[in-house]
Amino acid sequence: MNLEEQLDKIKRQLMTGGYKLTSQREATVRVLLENETDHLGAEQVYMRVKEKHPDIGLATVYRTLELLAELHIVEKMNFGDGVARFDLRDDNHAHMHHHLICAVCGKLQEIKDDWLFEMEKRLEREYGFTVLDHRLDFTGIYHTCTNRDCKRARKAVS
The missing domain is CATH 1.10.10.10 (Winged helix-like DNA-binding domain superfamily/Winged helix DNA-binding domain)
Incomplete structure (x- = not known):
């Protein structure tokens, strides 16, 4: 569109x-x-x-x-x-998309796939809870980031 x-x-x-x-x-x-x-x-x-x-x-x-x-x-x-x-x-997805967020430099990447569909069905089945929406954010460090602070942070957690 x-x-x-x-x-x-x-x-x-x-x-x-x-x-x-x-x-x-x-x-x-x-x-x-x-x-x-x-x-x-x-x-x-x-x-x-x-x-x-x-x-x-x-x-x-x-x-x-x-x-x-x-x-x-x-x-x-x-x-x-x-x-x-x-x-x-996004009209093409029932729920909000997810994000990968670098904890050091703040780089952000969207994940358009709905990885939680099975969990939603299980919540409905086991708890009688219908999920209307969800959002999932992952915080971490990209392995490919060239930011100096990110490189240091990767070494610290390795």
């Missing part, structure tokens, strides 16, 4: 929730779509929106991100660095 199709889909989701895609919201959504794999924080989104729309305020971007999270268009997440990040939800 191209950017305009994704934007149109999000516009429909907002309308279903009783909201309009204002120009400020559209600018914020465009930044999220254009930087989909970057897991931007609110201030990073704001700085990128401000490049094209200098009149927009930080509070407007914050409110837009919170609204998108409430409507489950984005997932608000924290990877342990104290920064709330926003990740677009």
Whole structure:
């Protein structure tokens, strides 16, 4: 799906929730779509929106991100660095995707496969609990990272 199709889909989701895609919201959504794999924080989104729309305020971007999270268009997440990040939800998967996060340099990689499907079925079967959503984050160190601090950390745990 191209950017305009994704934007149109999000516009429909907002309308279903009783909201309009204002120009400020559209600018914020465009930044999220254009930087989909970057897991931007609110201030990073704001700085990128401000490049094209200098009149927009930080509070407007914050409110837009919170609204998108409430409507489950984005997932608000924290990877342990104290920064709330926003990740677009993927219609092709029932649940949020998973992440590999380097504990040293912060490099992040997404895992699109749903590795927890069998566990969900077992939870339903054994506990009568239906999982509506889940997210799994792995924290560690990449073996291939060239960051000097990562190399030192790998040696320390070897």
